[in-house]
Amino acid sequence: MNQVERFARRCERERSARNQAERLLEEKSLExxxxxxxxxxxxxxxxxxxxxxxxxLDAAVDGIVTVDEQGRxxxxxxxxxxxxxxxxxxxxxLDFSLxxxxxxxxxxxIGDLSVGVLGNxxxxxxxxxxxxxxxxxxxxxxxxxxxxxxxxLLILVIRDxxxxxxxxxxxxxxxxxxxxxxxxxxxGQLAAGIAHEINTPTQFVSDNTSFLQDAFxxxxxxxxxxxxxxxxxxxxxxxxxxIETAKAVADDIDIDYLxxxxxEAIEQSLEGLRRIKKIVGAMKEFSHPGTEEKxxxxxxxxxxxxxxVSRNEWKYFAEMVLELDPALPATPCLPGELNQAILxxxxxxxxxxxxxxxxxxxxxxxxxxxxxxxxxxxxxKVTDTGCGVSEDISGRIFDPxxxxxxxxxxxxxxxxxxxxxxxxxxxxxxxxxxxxGRGTTFxxxxxxxxxxxxxx
Amino acid sequence: xxxxxxxxxxxxxxxxFGADFVDDMIELxxxxxxxxxxxxxxxxxxxxxxxxxxxxxxTKIPGSDLVVIFGKHLFGRLAATYPQLLEGAETLFPFLQSxxxxxxxxxRKLYPxxxxxxxxxDFPGPRQMSMTYHSKRPFADLAxxxxxGSLDHFNxxxxxxxxxLPVVDGFSTRFLLTRQ
Numbered sequence: 047m048n049q050v051e052r053f054a055r056r057c058e059r060e061r062s063a064r065n066q067a068e069r070l071l072e073e074k075s076l077e078x079x080x081x082x083x084x085x086x087x088x089x090x091x092x093x094x095x096x097x098x099x100x101x102x103l104d105a106a107v108d109g110i111v112t113v114d115e116q117g118r119x120x121x122x123x124x125x126x127x128x129x130x131x132x133x134x135x136x137x138x139x140l141d142f143s144l145x146x147x148x149x150x151x152x153x154x155x156i157g158d159l160s161v162g163v164l165g166n167x168x169x170x171x172x173x174x175x176x177x178x179x180x181x182x183x184x185x186x187x188x189x190x191x192x193x194x195x196x197x198x199l200l201i202l203v204i205r206d207x208x209x210x211x212x213x214x215x216x217x218x219x220x221x222x223x224x225x226x227x228x229x230x231x232x233x234g235q236l237a238a239g240i241a242h243e244i245n246t247p248t249q250f251v252s253d254n255t256s257f258l259q260d261a262f263x264x265x266x267x268x269x270x271x272x273x274x275x276x277x278x279x280x281x282x283x284x285x286x287x288x289i290e291t292a293k294a295v296a297d298d299i300d301i302d303y304l305x306x307x308x309x310e311a312i313e314q315s316l317e318g319l320r321r322i323k324k325i326v327g328a329m330k331e332f333s334h335p336g337t338e339e340k341x342x343x344x345x346x347x348x349x350x351x352x353x354x355v356s357r358n359e360w361k362y363f364a365e366m367v368l369e370l371d372p373a374l375p376a377t378p379c380l381p382g383e384l385n386q387a388i389l390x391x392x393x394x395x396x397x398x399x400x401x402x403x404x405x406x407x408x409x410x411x412x413x414x415x416x417x418x419x420x421x422x423x424x425x426x427k428v429t430d431t432g433c434g435v436s437e438d439i440s441g442r443i444f445d446p447x448x449x450x451x452x453x454x455x456x457x458x459x460x461x462x463x464x465x466x467x468x469x470x471x472x473x474x475x476x477x478x479x480x481x482x483g484r485g486t487t488f489x490x491x492x493x494x495x496x497x498x499x500x501x502x
Numbered sequence: 503x504x505x506x507x508x509x510x511x512x513x514x515x516x517x518x519f520g521a522d523f524v525d526d527m528i529e530l531x532x533x534x535x536x537x538x539x540x541x542x543x544x545x546x547x548x549x550x551x552x553x554x555x556x557x558x559x560x561t562k563i564p565g566s567d568l569v570v571i572f573g574k575h576l577f578g579r580l581a582a583t584y585p586q587l588l589e590g591a592e593t594l595f596p597f598l599q600s601x602x603x604x605x606x607x608x609x610r611k612l613y614p615x616x617x618x619x620x621x622x623x624d625f626p627g628p629r630q631m632s633m634t635y636h637s638k639r640p641f642a643d644l645a646x647x648x649x650x651g652s653l654d655h656f657n658x659x660x661x662x663x664x665x666x667l668p669v670v671d672g673f674s675t676r677f678l679l680t681r682q
């Protein structure tokens with residue numbers, strides 16, 4: 047092969063390689079063009095998605111904020127601007143902890159709060175937020191995390207719960223007012239009965255006192271003659287006429303009758319006064335001034351007082367049987383609220399017996415109140431022999447305003463308030479067992495241990 | 503196989519044996535592409551084997567030796583053309599480790615259809631590194647040449663022992679590198 051032929055071959059190889067390279071270049075150019083078109087479309091799609099996401103974020107009612115691992119704000123939606131009173135422009139790059147109340151009780155920094163946030167698991171905390179004007183407000187903070195490549199972002203969803211909290215406060219206030227109103231209603235309802243209970247002994251104390259007043263006048267008269275007889279004896283001027291006159295006065299005032307009746311009148315009066323004292327004492331105990339602090343009380347004594355003040359509510363329909371465990375320990379309670387709950391159950395029992403007794407009004411029913419200690423709880427059972435509660439309404443019996451009584455006889459608040467008082471305020475339980483036509487037993491349990499008592 | 507291997511091979515032959523050898527080798531090998539290669543093209547790997555066999559016949563040097571020497575040459579050319587591939591590597595072992603997880607990843611970005619060999623690395627001793635070549639094609643000699651080229655680049659006192667492994671789903675060869 048000569049040099050010319052070799053050169054020609056080399057040229058041919060170079061030309062062929064150049065053609066291949068040009069063809070490849072064209073192919074790659076075309077690929078690049080298509081890739082560019084695809085990228086532009088992708089960019090448009092991404093811009094649309096970005097716009098859509100941004101619109102959704104800005105339309106959201108909740109504040110949505112993303113922060114980096116150092117707690118610096120990465121994005122801040124419109125609702126967040128409204129909640130914190132700070133524009134997105136001002137907020138980006140700031141430490142989110144600036145928008146939280148700096149109080150240890152508030153959970154620390156956003157970094158501290160985010161400990162334990164993993165993947166899609168959302169952690170929700172109620173903390174205090176801080177607006178740009180430094181006002182503090184309650185907020186629900188939902189924390190979750192996401193990763194943009196290697197970069198960890200925390201997603202914070204913030205809900206301003208100021209209004210909800212205000213509404214809760216209003217509700218609690220309303221409940222307190224309602225409880226107070228119910229207590230006043232109960233006291234008003236009891237007042238007539240209590241007046242009657244006090245009136246009876248007052249009446250016979252009054253009668254006996256009148257009798258004693260008259261008797262005293264008679265005895266004073268007799269004493270006057272007796273004094274004249276003694277003077278006549280001392281002056282040796284006693285006459286048979288004077289003796290006869292004195293005897294006639296003694297006969298006239300019936301001294302033997304007074305001798306028998308006066309001690310009895312005094313005893314009856316004392317008994318009447320004791321009775322009044324007992325009723326007044328029970329009333330005083332029942333209307334224990336409302337307190338928000340629990341104190342350890344004698345539940346049996348509370349029941350006795352409540353039974354006493356409510357006597358007029360049940361005595362025409364039922365006998366009251368108390369089977370109170372003398373070994374019952376002092377139990378942490380809100381005394382006024384517990385008395386109210388027991389009163390409501392007694393009144394309810396009396397009404398149930400009254401309803402049952404309508405056909406046979408001569409016989410009395412029975413209300414039995416038992417107490418006993420069961421493990422770490424005190425149990426109070428109020429059983430009546432009344433009309434009973436049907437299964438279809440037993441589930442609603444603790445609902446506020448639910449009543450089966452005639453208009454004017456019940457507001458439907460009694461059992462609802464008993465439930466709220468026992469369950470919410472004492473951390474106890476209340477339930478019922480009932481049989482139509484046979485009666486109902488309400489069972490209250492209260493924790494004995496102060497530590498296990500939830501403060502309502 | 504990527505065209506850069508072919509075009510560099512022709513360069514290597516021309517440098518080592520003269521331009522006429524290139525013509526003679528191509529004429530003797532008679533590859534399908536007729537010896538016209540561009541570095542951005544892709545060619546049947548059998549052509550390089552044909553070329554090596556022809557060169558071996560012309561030079562009377564064993565083909566495997568020729569491929570190892572070419573591998574060393576190729577490493578130098580790649581290092582000069584793509585210096586970024588060596589950035590951050592100060593010694594041989596980390597560089598060889600980066601081939602599978604870094605260099606091959608970058609190659610695939612440019613050439614998604616590239617059929618690259620696999621390298622698995624482990625460290626059987628405190629001063630040793632084992633690098634196993636696995637490919638559907640028998641180019642362990644080229645791998646050896648590339649390793650030797652990189653060893654020259656880092657200028658470390660390291661010995662290379664080669665062990666052929668049983669052929670299972672392709673060709674496998676283990677290179678045991680021991681730092682002295």
